[in-house]
Amino acid sequence: MKGVLLVNLGSPDSPTPKDVKPYLDEFLMDERVIDVSKWLRNIIVRGIILQTRPKKSAEAYSKIWWEEGSPLVVISERFAEKVKQFVDMPVALGMRYGSMTIKNALQELKDKGVDDVLLVPLYPQYAMSSFETVVVKAIEDKDAFFPEMKLTTLPAFYKNQEYIKVLSESIADGLKDFDYDHILFSYHGIPERHIKKSDPTKFHCKIDGNCCSTNSVAHHSCYRHQCFDVTEKVKAYLGLPEDKVSLSFQSRLPNDPWLKPYTDFEFERFPKEGKKKLAVITPAFVSDCLETLEEIAMEGKHQFQEAGGEDYKHIPCLNDRDDWVQVMVNWLKDWQENELLPA
Template sequence: MKNTGALLVNLGSPDSPHEHDVRNYLNDFLMDGHVIDMPWLVRRLIVSLFVLPKRPAQSAKAYASVWTEKGSPLISISKDLQEEVQKLTTMPVELAMRYGKPDMESALVRLASKPEIKEVLLFPLYPHYAMSTVKTVVERAEKIISTHKLPVTLKVHPVFYDHNAYIEALVESAKDYLEKEFDHIVFSYHGVPERHIRKDDCTGSHCLQSDDCCQKASPAHQTCYRHQVYRTTACFVEKADIPVDKYTVAFQSRLGRDKWLEPSTSSIIKSLAQQGIKKVLVICPAFVADCLETLEEIGMEAKEDFITAGGESLELIPCLNTHPAWTKLVTHWLEKPLQN
């Protein structure tokens, strides 16, 4: 891999928790046609008329609640991961965000400027495929390389949602929490509109066509986010020996009025409390680094909802972050990438 450089890519974050920066970030994020997958004019109207007037102020308060001396948790944790990985490999490792800074364009140009680099290994920091994560990252990288006529080829590391080494690292990172006394564990994944699932169905006739579509073998599973998160859950509970009646899969972070994957995390959290469940753990395997969606939405908001509804304790299991098992695994995959 002497002629290869690596680019780790995560979602991104505002430059600061101030309303102006949050507005700019949301505009960049939501105007991506893979996030709100509608014609540009419709997307522009939705974002300008229904999101940007009020959402930035609300989101700014949420970001402020998790902001640290190092800045955005997502950015600082991702930088720490990059630094730890770089210590373990001689391969040049860059970090970028799909939206905001550090930006993908600068990172790719830096890698391509090294005369020894002939190939860039793009590593989207997402275990599962979705058009709003992996697909948009890959297309953005391809566009930058084409626009700048960079003298490198692009190799994309595949998703790893059910790879044994990833599951082992995930279980190991959660070990201390799983050894505690708890009544139920919620696997909370970032939600996506059902429309996205159908659009990514290469068969055009499998996804969401039956209640058990995710359990029926199909080529559609290669790009089916719903199937992949259920596989992650199944692999995790088997490895961690969690009984079937002691866990639930749910989806968080909804936006807009379209039909999204269900059940929602908020409804599950409240329902568990109403059923008399007292001690709940929540793990968010769709994220490899703690961020607004884990720290605030789950660690603060969902916790408050659970206790208000009658629960006693809700603990957020941290993401993989810079856990040694994860750091070593990322390094290994950069040097010996998985095959599609």
């Protein structure tokens, strides 16, 4: 019997340092997030970061926490419930980090008689620290606890035409009645070395301004290329002016080269160039989360206005939009009936 496992990032159980600390420990100790030797990662995470970060992160979570709970979890649950209404096979929701584990979600599917699972990482682009870690963890849990299960993974869907259409139309909805000077596509940041580690050719990805536009098999696992590709496809779909659209990367750790340009630097630069009405989109996520709601929608707005910006609008992620739900349903039915996966 076939079934579906949707997996998103995860969240602490509450916006308190007590619950944030174990969540951050699991997240940052992931070797695909901080990709150094385990002993060094242990020093960095448990010896340094977790001494101060839980309190700061808890304060950030408190700013965006909903009455029903973590926005990312609540949105993911709403999305999953809508999807269930349109497919006649079991659908479970798990999280890569936190108490809503992948193992528990697989158990839920097994209890319903499922032995053939479609794993759906809820990330449009491929990256070690998002898509890949979900796949690796799901395989580990399946092999350890559910060896009889078959597991198929939905590929990163960044260039799928149906996805680009719903993303573009959600952006168009967000831009209605907003007289913008500029539109910024802000993607989650990752270290430059992650790009090179994910390059199967071990020579194509040089991050030199040309490699992302030069055709290569490396693009199948190149997060940077896929971010550029999404931006270009949305620009083309909506007919956006070339000079009014740009791309950047948010969230980074110090003392390490991460993908550029940095979003916070762009917030400071735009007003100086006369771009004082800014719309910001965050297409590395399909569900709004701490990074989009606090870092971009709140802190980004403050930084932009402090630099002289006037109007600022954060356009929400796809979340549980009906047209996005229908796209996912179409993919699931194609797999259920014909074993077809989106391209």
